[in-house]
Amino acid sequence: DTGVSQDPRHKITKRGQNVTFRCDPISEHNRLYWYRQTLGQGPEFLTYFQNEAQLEKSRLLSDRFSAERPKGSFSTLEIQRTEQGDSAMYLCASSLWGSPGYTFGSGTRLTVV
């Protein structure tokens, strides 16, 4: 068990470009979550998967954002046509159904210039 892995750790991109982040959860965890954290704020929920099904999406997740979890294993979060307001730490977490505590990854810090 190597914990939740996120790649890359840092990403700098120009406004208007597309970016994709990857999350590898703990292997036996069937729930996977994406959160976003901006400076001085707590993490904000974006979306979550139970196995491969995306069960809920926040209204924060605009049409430019899309998340997938093919085969219920790793997940990707893509942001199209990035804007400066997308600059944040993107956190992935996983858990077992029925277990209230998540295990978070170290996050991907996105900077849009």
Add this chain to the structure above:
Amino acid sequence: DQQVKQNSPSLSVQEGRISILNCDYTNSMFDYFLWYKKYPAEGPTFLISISSIKDKNEDGRFTVFLNKSAKHLSLHIVPSQPGDSAVYFCAASGYNAGNMLTFGGGTRLMVKP
């Protein structure tokens, strides 16, 4: 509309003394509460939790108290150690919320040697 609030952005405590971190919530549907600790450049780490059917939960130096009538919870750390210096987030979830967590804005704890 912040449903979970941590009104103290920072707290400074002397080593060996008690640290008390506070959290207020507004949503009466919340029935499970958690505290996370976050070091720089790392994801949040689960610390301790409490169900709404309890008013106290203890784990070593950490105790969480829940006052449902006041919609208030607190985290006590006794005795505080320099290694406890971190940002602490309280979080809440509700029944059938898919384990989605709503986080407060965090309190930075500094424990001085």
